[in-house]
Amino acid sequence: xxxxxxxxxxxxxxxxxxxxxxxxxxxxxxxxxxxxxxxxxxxxxxxxxxxxxxxxxxxxxxxxxxxxxxxxxxxxxxxxxxxxxxxxxxxxxxxxxxxxxxxxxxxxxxxxxxxxxxxxxxxxxxxxxxxxxxxxxxxxxxxxxxxxxxxxxxxxxxxxxxxxxxxxxxxxxxxxxxxxxxxxxxxxxxxxxxx
Amino acid sequence: xxxxxxxxxxxxxxxxxxxxxxxxxxxxxxxxxxxxxxxxxxxxxxxxxxxxxxxxxxxxxxxxxxxxxxxxxxxxxxxxxxxxxxxxxxxxxxxxxxxxxxxxxxxxxxxxxxxxxxxxxxxxxxxxxxxxxxxxxxxxxxxxxxxxxxxxxxxxxxxxxxxxxxxxxxxxxxxxxxxxxxxxxxxxxxxxxxxxxxxxxxxxxxxxxxxxxxxxxxxxxxxxxxxxxxxxxxxxxxxxxxxxxxxxxxxxxxxxxxxxxxxxxxxxxxxxxxxxxxxxxxxxxxxxxxxxxxxxxxxxxxxxxxxxxxxxxxxxxxxxxxxxxxxxxxxxxxxxxxxxxxxxxxxxxxxxxxxxxxxxxxxxxxxxxxxxxxxxxxxxxxxxxxxxxxxxxxxxxxxxxxxxxxxxxxxxxxxxxxxxxxxxxxxxxxxxxxxxxxxxxxxxxxxxxxxxxxxxxxxxxxxxxxxxxxxxx
Numbered sequence: 102x103x104x105x106x107x108x109x110x111x112x113x114x115x116x117x118x119x120x121x122x123x124x125x126x127x128x129x130x131x132x133x134x135x136x137x138x139x140x141x142x143x144x145x146x147x148x149x150x151x152x153x154x155x156x157x158x159x160x161x162x163x164x165x166x167x168x169x170x171x172x173x174x175x176x177x178x179x180x181x182x183x184x185x186x187x188x189x190x191x192x193x194x195x196x197x198x199x200x201x202x203x204x205x206x207x208x209x210x211x212x213x214x215x216x217x218x219x220x221x222x223x224x225x226x227x228x229x230x231x232x233x234x235x236x237x238x239x240x241x242x243x244x245x246x247x248x249x250x251x252x253x254x255x256x257x258x259x260x261x262x263x264x265x266x267x268x269x270x271x272x273x274x275x276x277x278x279x280x281x282x283x284x285x286x287x288x289x290x291x292x293x294x295x296x
Numbered sequence: 297x298x299x300x301x302x303x304x305x306x307x308x309x310x311x312x313x314x315x316x317x318x319x320x321x322x323x324x325x326x327x328x329x330x331x332x333x334x335x336x337x338x339x340x341x342x343x344x345x346x347x348x349x350x351x352x353x354x355x356x357x358x359x360x361x362x363x364x365x366x367x368x369x370x371x372x373x374x375x376x377x378x379x380x381x382x383x384x385x386x387x388x389x390x391x392x393x394x395x396x397x398x399x400x401x402x403x404x405x406x407x408x409x410x411x412x413x414x415x416x417x418x419x420x421x422x423x424x425x426x427x428x429x430x431x432x433x434x435x436x437x438x439x440x441x442x443x444x445x446x447x448x449x450x451x452x453x454x455x456x457x458x459x460x461x462x463x464x465x466x467x468x469x470x471x472x473x474x475x476x477x478x479x480x481x482x483x484x485x486x487x488x489x490x491x492x493x494x495x496x497x498x499x500x501x502x503x504x505x506x507x508x509x510x511x512x513x514x515x516x517x518x519x520x521x522x523x524x525x526x527x528x529x530x531x532x533x534x535x536x537x538x539x540x541x542x543x544x545x546x547x548x549x550x551x552x553x554x555x556x557x558x559x560x561x562x563x564x565x566x567x568x569x570x571x572x573x574x575x576x577x578x579x580x581x582x583x584x585x586x587x588x589x590x591x592x593x594x595x596x597x598x599x600x601x602x603x604x605x606x607x608x609x610x611x612x613x614x615x616x617x618x619x620x621x622x623x624x625x626x627x628x629x630x631x632x633x634x635x636x637x638x639x640x641x642x643x644x645x646x647x648x649x650x651x652x653x654x655x656x657x658x659x660x661x662x663x664x665x666x667x668x669x670x671x672x673x674x675x676x677x678x679x680x681x682x683x684x685x686x687x688x689x690x691x692x693x694x695x696x697x698x699x700x701x702x703x704x705x706x707x708x709x710x711x712x713x714x715x716x717x718x719x720x721x722x723x724x725x726x727x728x729x730x731x732x733x734x735x736x737x738x739x740x741x742x743x744x745x746x747x748x749x750x751x752x753x754x755x756x757x758x759x760x761x762x763x764x765x766x767x768x769x
Contacts, residue, residue, distance in 0.1 A: 121726075127734070132379050134379055135339075171524075175426065182442070197491050200495060204442060205444065259318055270444070280321065281452060285453075291558070292325055295352055295354060
């Protein structure tokens, strides 16, 4: 995974709450067996609408998505994270995320930054008053800066550390293989097996 | 201080306690795999030269892409066919048991775990699918994961996780005839919202839950994710043990006795404290349906489409957007909403008990000429059981289509999709925009409401039919 320390890019305001992962990428786009190439499915059912924010200059070149509350609810599809990243987003901001989406983001290297709803509103106003405005997201300081506006965000300490270091989760777990071996030896014999 | 059910199961699976900010490392007893969220995980293993640690704790099925007609022919959609073929190649290479299309045990991943007796109390169960919460009905800690985590479990049989908070959903009293666990969970979601359970494991408790069958408990746990919950659980009891006894992978003989003894400990201690508590009065519940585009936008069937003019700004905006998509006018009686399609299926409500209940309503009736009704068993085992009981004939006689097992129109990855503008009463779990097909409109309902709606052509409960037929489910 690529290290993430700070990112600066155009802010894209998505003034919609409850954006579930079916909206981020509909099921018919989940049929690929590769890990890339999902950007064509991103917000597919909204992309035909000329007024949709990703059809507007310069928001279509955004890399920091500022969304309404409860972003990424619903299905566990990690394809939602891949589609956002394939399109070019590195950061998603919302006041609350779907739990599985948040976990998936942290594994794939997309920063899901939780910002108070009142601050999300301020960011929207700021971005819309000057379309194309670049936001700077600093993971070390946990702040989002938009010109003179600086708002804090939360991300749990462990996820932050892994993103800052660009660490592979599986590699970290395999350091504890001896613990896994020991646990397996002590498992009750009545636990099911699939064979 | 005592511990909750979720905390007990958690504690039994800690491989290594995290230090400082680190998460705990949790052991996974059962990993369920399907064709959609696994190919990139298998690729990851190959890329890093890693093996699949415990094929004997892993099982695979084909469900999301499978056609429900002509299942013995090759899949016509090339991309779907490739995904299924990729799964078959991967399970062969890594030694995982698979139930392919045409197998007597094939079905939706959340159907086959319980049917085979693999889902057991006190186990940890994961799958690259959010409705893994279904398995919590057995007192398992079961939750959906993304593909990176699928790869993690394949490689290590563990997951690094921060402890979840706990929420008690106390369902006091007794459900009236004609009111099901589907109505209960739709009510819960409308009450706490689609994000209300975020970060929590929901434990369903109380008199009404104890009286529910395993099928009914599974329906409720299944939709925990729709309230934002990480998992849903019900403490195991005699109903659970009776369901499991004798199933192919349930413990046998002395092992069974040892298992039941251990399972009896799996209940929330009287002095345990939940982080949050929600109360639902079962006696007051009536059939519940959704009117909007998320599962929290629901109301009792007897009410009318809500009016955004009576709401605060944020809620009004969300409601207007939902009503525009759903093509509904405020004030319209929900019972007057006409549907084009009825879907009886999905991992929420395609178990034998659901089919029996729906068949009881349909017996002696014809579905409305304006309605197409799809009946899709959750598994081939349910299909066989229903056919043995003659339920397939009841559905056919009423004018419904009797199909093969799969996820089908719940998410329309196979050919079973709504056309743009079509309206559906669906026993599935999500009414998101376009979920059942681009431009399709979904009302979530119980199997009883689905069956009655098929007959009348508008959202209905069995009470609306004459002669009245009522069943508890």
